[in-house]
Structures are given as structure tokens and as C-alpha cells.
Amino acid sequence: MVGFVLVSHSQKVAEGVRELGLMMAPDVPVEATGGTDDGGLGTSYEKISAAIDRVYSEDGVLVMVDMGSSCMTTEMVIEDRGDPKIIMVDCPFVEGSVAAIVSSSCGSSLQEAKAVAEEAREEKKF
Amino acid sequence: MTDSSKVLDIVGHIGEAISENAQFLTDLDAAIGDNDHGVNMARGFKKVEEDLPGLKDKDMGAIFKKVGMDIVSAVGGSSGPLYGTAFMKAGAAVAGKMEIDLNDFLKIMDEAISGVQLRGKAEKGEKTMLDAMMPARDAMREAAEAGKGIKEVLDAGVKAAEDGVEYTKTIIATKGRASYLGERSIGHQDPGATSFMVMLKAVADKYEE
Numbered sequence: 373m374v375g376f377v378l379v380s381h382s383q384k385v386a387e388g389v390r391e392l393g394l395m396m397a398p399d400v401p402v403e404a405t406g407g408t409d410d411g412g413l414g415t416s417y418e419k420i421s422a423a424i425d426r427v428y429s430e431d432g433v434l435v436m437v438d439m440g441s442s443c444m445t446t447e448m449v450i451e452d453r454g455d456p457k458i459i460m461v462d463c464p465f466v467e468g469s470v471a472a473i474v475s476s477s478c479g480s481s482l483q484e485a486k487a488v489a490e491e492a493r494e495e496k497k498f
Numbered sequence: 499m500t501d502s503s504k505v506l507d508i509v510g511h512i513g514e515a516i517s518e519n520a521q522f523l524t525d526l527d528a529a530i531g532d533n534d535h536g537v538n539m540a541r542g543f544k545k546v547e548e549d550l551p552g553l554k555d556k557d558m559g560a561i562f563k564k565v566g567m568d569i570v571s572a573v574g575g576s577s578g579p580l581y582g583t584a585f586m587k588a589g590a591a592v593a594g595k596m597e598i599d600l601n602d603f604l605k606i607m608d609e610a611i612s613g614v615q616l617r618g619k620a621e622k623g624e625k626t627m628l629d630a631m632m633p634a635r636d637a638m639r640e641a642a643e644a645g646k647g648i649k650e651v652l653d654a655g656v657k658a659a660e661d662g663v664e665y666t667k668t669i670i671a672t673k674g675r676a677s678y679l680g681e682r683s684i685g686h687q688d689p690g691a692t693s694f695m696v697m698l699k700a701v702a703d704k705y706e707e
């Protein structure tokens with residue numbers, strides 16, 4: 373099963389999104405990581421890297437990001453790992469994460485989960 | 499020629515300048531961002547300071563790389579991956595060298611700018627650190643080509659960075675957090691452009707007339 377790392381500036385936001393995803397797909401490996409090493413709002417290279425390790429499997433890891441440094445720092449972690457099974461996706465953080473987590477529980481591959489998350493960019497809410 | 503002990507001395511002085519200006523940089527970020535730029539940068543350079551003793555006698559590549567990694571891991575905001583990538587790319591361009599000259603310095607600036615652009619996808623005129631870095635680089639190259647020495651080159655860079663910071667007051671932010679403010683960002687100087695100016699000034703401080 374594809375695993376997920378949810379990277380937000382805020383640990384609370386990341387955990388909230390994780391909760392929303394697990395409500396529908398409790399069996400999927402999802403790590404929520406947010407904030408700086410000292411617990412403030414922001415991004416931590418080390419935390420992101422450690423979270424990837426915790427959900428890593430042969431099926432791969434999809435990393436979801438909110439904005440700014442979450443995105444840039446995740447990009448650096450992924451470049452440094454150089455593992456094609458660890459990728460990130462550009463999508464709305466909440467909607468994309470929930471959709472992709474649910475698709476993983478239905479057996480999607482890493483690339484399929486990424487495509488599902490990307491679809492959330494186009495979906496109109498009303 | 500600048501040897502590695504001088505570079506470590508300069509990096510230490512950059513850290514001092516950042517910590518002296520931390521409140522000022524954070525206040526600038528309070529106006530058009532999230533009130534943390536100085537705090538972020540000071541946290542980054544504190545980690546750098548702790549690691550400086552271990553970099554004694556290392557080559558330029560190793561020094562710049564370590565500084566970049568420390569900044570990435572300790573800063574926690576966008577300036578972390580941006581300045582971090584800048585230092586790491588700069589380091590790759592001078593790897594193995596125990597001394598650097600003016601030409602190497604200009605190469606370092608080029609690589610730093612391309613690192614920031616690689617990571618942040620910004621161009622000139624988007625109200626970011628690039629609006630101080632790019633004019634400073636251009637002015638320094640021009641001064642060097644006119645045969646000026648390192649001190650005059652750096653002073654020309656500082657002057658251009660200051661003008662760049664002033665220029666950021668006149669434009670709308672289209673990258674980073676300040677871009678959420680749109681027109682409201684006009685009239686405020688960019689925190690990242692300002693921190694670059696502070697760092698370049700700290701470098702210039704360390705050279706005699």
C-alpha cells in the first residue's frame with residue numbers, strides 16, 4: 373500500500389488532515405508532520421525525512437505539502453534521497469490528501485495515487 | 499586571495515550581523531509576512547556558529563556545503579531552503595579550493611542566485627531576495643571588470659543591494675507569503691532582500707580599504 377507524509381507548517385493542520393483521511397481508510401500508513409524542530413510554525417527537513425522512513429515500503433511514498441517552505445524543503449529531502457519511490461504532488465492539501473489516501477486503500481499504485489491527488493486541482497466545490 | 503580561516507571568520511561575522519538585525523528583519527516580515535524572518539535566520543546562523551570550529555582547515559566546498567545544510571535544517575521558513583541551496587550550490591563551484599579569489603567570489607554569487615531560482619522559481623522584480631542579490635552581483639561583476647580590488651567590488655555590491663532593497667518597496671510581491679497581500683505589499687521593503695544586504699555588508703566589513 374502506498375504510504376503518505378502530510379507536511380504542513382502546522383502540526384495541527386497535518387494531524388487534522390490525517391484524521392480526515394484515516395476516517396475513510398484506516399489501514400493506510402499516513403504520517404502527519406508539521407512545524408519546526410522546536411515546535412514552532414514552519415518546516416523541518418529532519419522531521420520530513422524521518423516521517424518518510426516511518427511509512428516507507430516498496431509501494432512507495434507520496435508526500436503532500438501545503439505551501440512555501442513545506443514545498444521547497446520537501447523538494448530538497450526528496451532530491452537528497454534520490455529514490456524514485458518517494459515523490460511529491462502539487463494539489464490542494466486537504467482534498468488531494470484525502471482523495472489519494474482513500475485511493476491507496478483501494479489498491480492504487482504510487483503514480484495512480486498521485487494522479488488522483490492532481491485531479492483534486494480541477495474539482496469545483498460548487 | 500581569501501583563505502579558509504578568513505572565510506570562517508567572515509561567516510562568523512555574518513552570523514553576528516544577522517543576530518544584531520534579527521528583530522529588525524522579523525519586524526519587516528511582520529508587515530508583509532508571518533513575523534519570523536529574523537528569528538528564522540538567527541536560528542540558522544546559530545547552528546552554523548556551533549559548527550564553525552569543526553570546519554577549520556576544510557576546503558571551501560566543505561565549508562559552504564555545511565553552512566548550507568545547517569541553514570536548511572535550522573531555519574524552518576522559505577529562506578532556509580532558498581539560502582541553503584544558495585550556499586550548497588556555491589560550495590560545489592569552489593569544491594577542493596583552499597583559497598578563493600575575486601573570480602571565484604563572482605562565481606559563488608552566480609551559483610547562489612541560480613540556487614535561489616532553482617528552489618523558488620522566482621525572477622527579478624517579484625519582491626524577493628533576488629532583487630538585492632541580482633543587482634549586487636551585476637554591480638560586483640562590473641566593478642571587477644573595471645579592475646577594482648575586492649574591497650571596492652564589495653562596496654559596489656553593497657550599494658547595489660541597498661538600492662535593490664529600496665526598489666522592493668515600490669513593487670508588488672508575486673512570490674512567497676507577501677504575494678497574498680497583493681497591492682498591500684507596496685511601500686514595504688522585502689525582508690529577504692534586506693537579509694541579503696545585511697549579509698553582504700558583513701562580508702564587506704571584513705576587508706580593508
Ligand SMILES: Nc1ncnc2c1ncn2[C@@H]1O[C@H](COP(=O)(O)OP(=O)(O)OP(=O)(O)O)[C@@H](O)[C@H]1O
Nearest residue numbers: 440441535575576577618620626627673674689690
Ligand atoms: N519563491 C521565492 N523565491 C525567492 N525568494 C523567496 C521566495 N519565497 C520567499 N522568498 C524570500 O523569503 C523571504 C521570507 O523568508 P522567511 O524566512 O520569512 O520565510 P517564510 O515566508 O516565513 O516561509 P514559509 O514558506 O515557511 O512561510 C521573503 O522576504 C523573500 O525574500
Ligand SMILES: [Mg+2]
Nearest residue numbers: 531532534535
Ligand atoms: Mg516569514
